[in-house]
Amino acid sequence: MTVHFPNESPEYRAARADLLQAEIDLRQQIETVAAKRRALPKGGAVPTDYGFSDLLGGRRSMSSLFGDHDTLAIYSLMYGPNATSPCPMCSAFLDGLTGQIGHIQKRMSIAVIAQNSPQRLSELQDQMSWQALPLFSAQDTSYQTDYLGQSPDGDQLPMINIFVRNDDDIRHFWGSEMFYAPSDWHPRHVDALWPLWNLLDLTPSGRGTHMPSLSA
Structure with missing residues (x-):
């Protein structure tokens, strides 16, 4: 037609x-x-059942974040302990994801991890109206460095990782490694999940030099 x-x-x-x-x-x-x-064949077994902190200061094991599902996505938010504000790009990505959380959780589990204290993350959740986001602190764990959400020098990196659980066995399935691939553009490793760029790509001017700012 x-x-x-x-x-x-x-x-x-x-x-x-x-x-x-x-x-x-x-x-x-x-x-x-x-x-x-x-x-993909089986990925590597998760080396430890990481103990994350929820926003009330309680401890949550990584295995508990799966809930009733066998798949868990974890996004590493660039908001380190010395940051005065979160990464605007990460924040714009999470703004777009927030309204879909309820739909996503019908099929799989999802969590957002940051290398900052539960108190500051709680304040950020209120500031950004991210009440729907399952937000956790990775402080006192090696998760961020193990799964490329933090460089050896402590720089924060915007990785998303997918994990699968079979019985008591948790394995890594996929990570957004395209972040590290050489490119003439910014990495675009999570663009398929990001409404902002996909919509701008439909326009005559495209993305241009637009960079998101914090919505709060």
Whole structure:
């Protein structure tokens, strides 16, 4: 089926048809990559059942974060102990994710981890209206360095990692390693999950030099 919009020129329709085929090819490539991801062999066993702190100062084991699911996503928020504010890019990403948490949790579990104190994370949750986000402190654990959310020098890094649980066995499944791949652009390692960039990419001016600011 060929579609048309009011008053479009033949030149526009021809160019749009060419673009449509590229979009169809991209859709197929996305499905191909997703199938390759699902077919990954077992990842490495998690070295320890990390003990994270909730915002009330209680301890939560990593295994408990799975709840009733066998899959857990953990996003590392760049908000280290010496930071005066969280990373604006991370914050914009989490702003977009917040409204989807309830839908996500019907299929899998999710947590946001930061290398900061429970008190400061609680204050941040209120400041950013992130009440829906399951937010935890990774202080006093090696999780961030083990799973590339923190460099050996203590720099915070915006990694997302997926873990799977079988009985009492927890293994790493996938991490956003494209963050480390050379690129002519910013890493775009989580762009598929980020409404902001995907919508801007549909416009004539694209992303331009836009950089998100803190929404709070």
